Amino acid sequence: MKNIFSLLKLTAVTLILFAVIYPLAIYGIAQIAPNQGKGETISANGKVVGYQKIGQKFDKSNYFWGRPSAVDYNAAGSAGSNKGPSNAEYLALVQKRIDTLLLVHPYLKKSEIPADMVTASGSGLDPNISPQGALIQVKRVAKERNLAEAKVKALVDSKINTALVGPETVNVLELNIALDKLR
Structure with a gap:
């Protein structure tokens, strides 16, 4: 049971990091790029x-x-x-x-x-x-x-x-x- 709880915490942290924080960071960086990251x-x-x-x-x-x-x-x-x-x-x-x-x-x-x-x-x-x-x-x-x-x-x-x-x-x-x- 202890291992399952650890795996669930790791999954939640990974999910938040790569599905929320990382995309928001890339979106934020794109906003300062030419044409807000939509291409030239x-x-x-x-x-x-x-x-x-x-x-x-x-x-x-x-x-x-x-x-x-x-x-x-x-x-x-x-x-x-x-x-x-x-x-x-x-x-x-x-x-x-x-x-x-x-x-x-x-x-x-x-x-x-x-x-x-x-x-x-x-x-x-x-x-x-x-x-x-x-x-x-x-x-x-x-x-x-x-x-x-x-x-x-x-x-x-x-x-x-x-x-x-x-x-x-x-x-x-x-x-x-x-x-x-x-x-």
């Missing part, structure tokens, strides 16, 4: 249209396309494909993506396609592409929108994010929002 949102026309750190699917030819997603941009199921570079199924999928890019961008050579445009990130939710990934799409997007290529390229150049450490990136959602404002 991106707005257009006064309406939240996405998140800074979560990619979205763009597949219309008049928009810049983002990095492929192994989870179809479902943030609830964040994951990579878990297939290695020698996996035949994975290689076929990458080749299909290459073929699609070459079909839609007939002016490109296979060697000009950056890896980030045909491979998914580890999370499957990468919101960014390389500047090269954006630049190879300029001609298509400019043609679809009846805009000068130089104007669209200048927009891409203005949206390149340079980090203190790591590669330069372009946030696809921010780029496409700015693209919608171009005339």
